[in-house]
Amino acid sequence: MQVLNKGTPVNYKESCIIRIQPVDGDNISSLRDALRCIPDDQSCTLILEHGDYHFYSDHATELFCFVSNNSEGLKRIAVPLIGIHDLTIDGQGSRLIFHGRVCPFLIRNCTGITLKNFSVDYVRPFVSQGTIQAVDTEAVTVRMDTENPYYFDGGRIWFSGDCYHQQGCQNGKLFKRDSFLHCLEFDTHKRETAYGVQDHYKMPASGVSEIEEGLIRLATSYPTPLPQIDNTLVISHDHRDCFGVCIDESSEVTIEGVDIYHTGAMAFIAQRSDTISLLSCTVAPHPNNGRMVSSFADASHFVNCRGLIRIIGCRFENMLDDPVNVHGIYSPVCRIIDKHTIEVMNGHHEQAGIPVADRGAEIRFVDQNSLLPIAHGMVKRVESINRFTWRVEFVNALPSVIRTGDCIESLQWVPDVEIRDCVFGKNRARGPLISTAGSVKIEGNHFHHAGSAIKISGDCNDWFESGAVKDVLIRNNIFDNCGYGKWGTGIIAIDPEIRPSHLGHNAYHQNISLIENEFRTFHQELIFARSVDGLIIQGNRIEKTRDYPEKETTFEGLKTEACLHVQSDLPSC
Structure with missing residues (x-):
């Protein structure tokens, strides 16, 4: 296999393996030339020979991007992967160094993409x-x-x-x-x-x-x-403008052995995508530069995804928000047009441009106060009015119970989640946020967070993040001195944002098990649970520490509100 001389762009391809070496100055043009060599009809591996690759915004591809939970806008993209299938980019341990306001990777309308073995950093942090x-x-x-x-x-x-x-x-x-x-x-x-x-x-x-x-x-x-x-x-002093890797309308994406030392928004953000794996990835400041912050927002975020989301053997630390967030979108009804048609909106400004539903999708109508389902429908047609407003027509007549302010939730985007053997912590806010009705397994991880270590919520009035969980197993994890900051009630916070007057006999979440975990803690606010039917807490070990000053607590052990069928060996109040 030929190795290109330093300074040579791309001019060699054999058995669909393309090799490039770093050039002096900006590497965007040489990498763009490499992408043009990728055939349409067979899988391909693009190998970045080990070295330092610098990328500047001057000649980066410019695209307008709607990115959920980040800032929308016209963005410069260093490596745009658009409509590409069966491609592996292997960095061979290279350092990708970014200068200015440029986003490293956009994966849009792709299938079978693998990114592996490189690091990402910025000369000037955001x-x-x-x-x-x-x-x-x-x-x-x-x-x-x-x-x-x-x-x-x-x-x-x-x-x-x-x-x-x-x-x-x-x-x-x-x-x-x-x-x-x-x-x-x-x-x-x-x-x-x-x-x-x-x-x-x-x-x-x-x-x-x-x-x-x-x-x-x-x-x-x-x-x-x-x-x-x-x-x-x-x-x-910035916005969530420059993501690390954005996965949009894509499937079968694997990111392995990628270290992100800094980004100007979320490190990994996926939306409307299917089957994603983060394997042995790191989001943390470079150990040698003294920076306190890795990603400007979440380390990883998954919005309206499906299939299996795997986060295995990763380390996410020092973010300005959470390590993982998996959720759908609640979209409030703003107008009832006729018996088949409603107008809905994206409830949060960072959901701009994200479609609320698709033709043929099953929709659940949700009461904005109780968060409980009140009806279902099948979508016949969706029309975008503007980036925040959508006209949705249904196959059958709307149920009479629907009111403005209630929300719709698309049931076609319900992923399973596996989070295993990871280290999360030292960040602003919490640990993983989980809101999906799929099967969720969180096992063998180490958590050390200023707020709650795991948050299972859902709301129709703030971030509009759905939905109710149905099958969550939290087992054999270590919760190490969590709750030393102000973000969350309880090391485990199951706290859907339901107004107290609407907490009733029907629960929002179902089937959550916390089994054989270890709580190393300087306080006793262990688990808070609201509106859960089927809560099992068994065999967890508690070790009292003195690593932080004692803090004023509002409860000890387990506190429940409007829960059903609770089995727990913890003291409760």
């Missing part, structure tokens, strides 16, 4: 950080890291750096830059969110001043507890 030097009730003083440059213009601070203001956002370099900053304190030595902290949102960028070069003062009334001197303050 957050800034510095060491806390002084704190009082009116301000925080921070010594900024040198890799996070900034300047002042128009009476406020702006953050800059390697290609940070290049193309990739609309209407010039300052488009969509908030006039507010969001701050979060990290424990410098533990490299995790600091004990007891909460988000400090919407701090005016105009309230920042410079004391001397590299030393800034943030005038703000910081929420208690006040930040600690020598801890690290992370400042978010």
Whole structure:
């Protein structure tokens, strides 16, 4: 097999194996040339010979992307895989280094794609950080890291750096830059969110001043507890614009041995896709650069997917949101047009452009207050009015019980989930969020989170994330000192957002088992469960620790609300 000389683009193909080597400067053109060589009628392997591959936004492909739970918009894509089938990209341990506002991978309308054996990082991260030097009730003083440059213009601070203001956002370099900053304190030595902290949102960028070069003062009334001197303050000044890998309308996608050290949105986001595997992947800061944050949002997120989602042997740490989220979408009814037709909307602004249903799909109507099903229907036709509004026509007449404000949920997107042998933690917020009626197995994992380790919810009034679970097994996991922050009630939080006045005799979730897990904990808020029919809690071990200060608790052991058929060997209240 021939190996190309350094600096040569793509000009060799044998048995559908294509090899490239890194070039000096931008590698986007040479990789694009390689993709053009892929045949339509047979499987192919694209091998990146080991090395450093740099990618800039200047010549990246520009596409408008609706990405659920991320920011919609015109994006620059380094590696767009569109309508490709049976392709493996093997990085051979290479480093993919990104400069500026460019998204690494988009997989759209593809089948049989494998990405493996490479890492992803950015020269300039999408957050800034510095060491806390002084704190009082009116301000925080921070010594900024040198890799996070900034300047002042128009009476406020702006953050800059390697290609940070290049193309990739609309209407010039300052488009969509908030006039507010969001701050979060990290424990410098533990490299995790600091004990007891909460988000400090919407701090005016105009309230920042410079004391001397590299030393800034943030005038703000910081929420208690006040930040600690020598801890690290992370400042978010961007949107969820630059995902790592987006899987859209695709099937049979495997990502193996891929290390993502930083992204400007979610590291892995999949929507309307079938059968996805994340195997031995890492989302965590590079161990040698001192950064506190890996992905700007979730490590992995799956919206309206089906088939089997496998997350095996992965390590997801230091994200600004959760390691895993699997859910569907509740779409509120905003108008009843006639006896067969309704108008519905995407309930959350980050669901823009995501279809609410498909022709021939079975739909469940859900009461917005109780979250319980009230009717079913079969879709005859779907018409997009705009990116938030959809006209849905049904085969049969609408049930008379349907009201505006109720939601629809498509039942064609119900994945099974297997999460096994993973390490999750040190991130803002929680562990995995699970909302699917498929079979869910969470086994042999290690959790260490500021909030709840596992959250099973569902809501029709905020993020509009469906749906009710039917078969969840949580077994042989270690829950290691979870709950040292403000995100969640209980190490395990089963908390569908049902208004108290609508908690009734019928439960929202069903058949959840927590068996033979180990809880290493400095507090006793173990499991909170609301509206579950069939809850089994047996054989779990509890070890009291002193690794964090004791905190005020609202319950001990197990607390239930409106649950049926509970079998538990924990103390309950």
